[in-house]
Amino acid sequence: MTDQRTRSFWTWGFTEDEPSDSQRQEAARHISEQTGKEVLPPPIPAIADINLRKPRLSIPAGLTDWVSSDKHERVVHTYGGHILELLKALRGQFDNPPDAVAHPKTEEQLERTLAWCDAKGYTTIPYGGGTTVVDGVSVPAGSEGAVTIDTDGLNSILEIDDVSRAARMQAGIFGPDMENQLRPHGYTLRHFPQSFPWSTLGGWIATRSGGHYATNHTHIDDFVESTRMLTPAGWMESRRLPGSGAGPSPDRMVLGSEGTLGIITEAWMRLQKRPVYRATAGVVFSSWQAGYEATRAIAQAKLWPANLRLLDPVESARAAGMDGKSTLLIIGFESADVPQDAYIGHAVAIARDHGGQIENSDILISDAQGKSTGREGAVGAWRDAFIGVNAGVSNGLGMLSDTFETAVTWDKWPEFDASVRREVGTALKDVLGPGSSLSCRFTHVYVDGPAPYYTWSGPVAIGTEAQAWQHIKNAASNALVAHGGTITHHHAVGRMHAPGWQIQQPDLFQEALKAAKKRLDPNGILNPGVLFDPD
Ligand SMILES: Cc1cc2nc3c(=O)[nH]c(=O)nc-3n(C[C@H](O)[C@H](O)[C@H](O)COP(=O)(O)OP(=O)(O)OC[C@H]3O[C@@H](n4cnc5c(N)ncnc54)[C@H](O)[C@@H]3O)c2cc1C
Known part of the structure; x- marks a missing residue:
């Protein structure tokens, strides 16, 4: 890893994110109580004890500075982030690892790696943060040699255009690193998927990720100004434009391509000023139906709240400590420029019209100086539960x-x-x-x-x-x-959702996409089986 952190092979993110032994024991105690069956956390295998198939390829001397068949590298790149993948990892099952892992630090190194894979017909797997939950980065069955290309060496912000408020960024940059580099300039991408700490810009673009804002600009699609992608057939780079009606958009082909057409190396991304005005309210409904009717009315009033998260009674009990009968609607507004009192007032009024209950003192409003009125109520408890996710803590415990x-x-x-x-x-x-x-x-x-x-x-x-x-x-x-x-x-398509995706897409569209893949990736080396089988 170029940034010194070590990826975890059995949970999301890095070794520093792994749950501690005592957290795992606590989870085991809790599950034992729930199920009445005593369970203990499974031991975590040492990488040295994991049996790995011998690499089925040899790496040309000219590539060995950034491509290796190191055991640790192959283990941590075998799986994505789905719970069943993590469970296999926890059980030391690594039947189909990549044969080599590349960490190109320049586009030239990437070009040479991809040219080698293409000439040899090796399955090639673009890899960002590895948080895919849809089987997007594993080696497919039947592959006779596989190389994972980890983009973590391409992880800088290369340019900021203050006039147009956009930045040219490399695809392998992780969420927190990007925000840390933008913060001194007063900007944010304002794209926060729940996997934000462990996922990358390239992964977001490749999977059309959704951020945690509920309405308006929240999808990565909304922020992409242009893209640059290396395909086996060459480079494809789109023109920076604020908008364009000039025929089908090349970026639309890159967005959601899930590593099947090429490796995204850079994108110009639209930035936003960091919000300072905020308003939040948690409105309680006596029924799920009243809650979703209110949500629809607020969405259709086009107030564009940043948050409009409706939790059914089971969720509101679990995530916000409510009574198990009530539905909770969390409404949030934010802006860099405009006080949000009026907006939250409108949204709360609509919610009340639909039977929603909230005291005025439970509407939290903050101004640009960080001064607040009101309190957060159930919203604070929900936020803590949302942010504290940690895979691996209860995996394998029944x-x-x-x-x-x-x-x-x-x-x-x-x-x-x-x-x-x-x-x-x-x-x-x-x-x-x-x-x-x-x-x-x-x-x-x-x-x-x-x-x-x-x-x-x-x-x-x-x-x-x-x-x-x-x-x-x-x-x-x-x-x-x-x-x-x-x-x-x-959550994207990967191999997991490919059958469903194929049912919902028009046949001719799929044929056209396969024809495009044939042009960009004639030997079908890139992520076969993700989205569709190239043959
Ligand atoms: C705890 C958790 C929470 C999640 N929450 C959300 C959420 O809120 N919103 C959401 O949208 N998703 C979410 N996901 C799913 C996942 O995080 C997203 O799909 C994310 O965009 C993947 O980014 P990544 O960098 O980890 O990509 P990876 O997992 O490494 O790759 C994902 C796919 O994109 C391809 N790919 C990666 N980088 C590139 C590149 N540079 N060029 C071409 N192809 C590439 C890979 O081959 C793979 O098919 C969550 C996952 C987890 C584990």
Whole structure:
């Protein structure tokens, strides 16, 4: 790693993010109490004890400064961030690692690496932070030699254009490093996916990531001014423009390409001033329906709150300590320039019109000097739970949980939600039993529909996690697509969601995209099986 941190091979991020032994023991105690079965945290294997297949390729002498078959490198790049991948890592199962890992520090080194992979026909896997939860960075079955290209050596902000308020950044920059470099200039990208500490600009662009703001500019798409990508057929760089109606946009082809068309090396990104005015309110509803009707009305009033996060009763109990019957709507506004009192006032008035309850003293308003009135109420508890996520703490302890997310138009929403809960609820009972739970929140809200994010969990027999997960995942994916949603709103497609993606996209579009891939990646080396099988 060029920045001295070491990636963790069994949890998200770096070794410094790994849960401590005592945190894992505490989680085990908690799960033992919940399930009535005593469990202990599984031991974490030492890399030295992991059996790894011998590399199936030899690295040309001219590339060895940045390409290696070092065991540690191959182990930490075997998996992405899905819980089942992390569980395999925790159990020391590394059956299909990459044969070599490259860390190019210049575009010339990247060109030479990709040319080598292309000439030899090696499967080539672009790698940012490795936080993919959709099987986007693993070596596919059938590959006869695989090279992971980690972009962490391309991690600088190269230029800031203060006049247009944009910056040219390299793709391998991690979220916090980017914000730390922008802060002295008074800017922010203002794109905060929940994986922000461990993911990169290139990964965000490649997967069309969604930030945690609920409305208006929140997707990485909104901030991309131009992109630069190396493909096996050469460089593809778009022109910097604030907007353009000149035919199909090259950036639209790069966004969401998930490492199948090329390796994004740079992008010009639109920046924003750092917000200083803020207003927040947590409004309580007696029913889920009243909550989502209010949310729709606020979205359709086009007030563009930064946060408009609706938590169903299960979520609001778990994440904000509420009574298990109430729905919580968290509304937040922020701006670099304009006091937000009036906006929050309008949004709260709409929420009250729909039966929402909130005391005026529970509306927190801060001005540019950081002076506040009101208090935060349930919102503070929710924020702590949201930010404190840590994988690995309870993995392998007999409790299985995961999430799936989508978006659907408002006209379909009530029936959609009921069907998803019914069908996934049945699958949960089939394999996890009556102790399972399913909950929902809205992560993003559009004028024409919400992006619901479902979380499920339940006790599982240790060793059967993968089969149980697959049964539930099939039910969830089938329900999302069958009832008119998208297979993913922001977690991306990878190999995991490829079948659902293929159902929802027009056949001709997929054929056209494959033809484009054939032009850019004629030997089909880049991420085969992600999005589609190139053949
Ligand atoms: C705890 C957690 C929370 C998450 N929260 C969110 C969230 O709030 N919003 C959201 O959108 N997603 C979220 N994700 C999913 C994931 O973080 C995103 O998909 C993210 O954009 C991946 O970035 P990365 O740098 O880790 O990319 P990686 O995981 O390394 O790669 C993702 C895909 O992009 C390709 N790729 C990576 N870099 C490049 C490049 N430079 N050029 C071409 N292709 C490339 C890879 O081959 C792979 O297919 C979350 C994941 C976790 C584990």
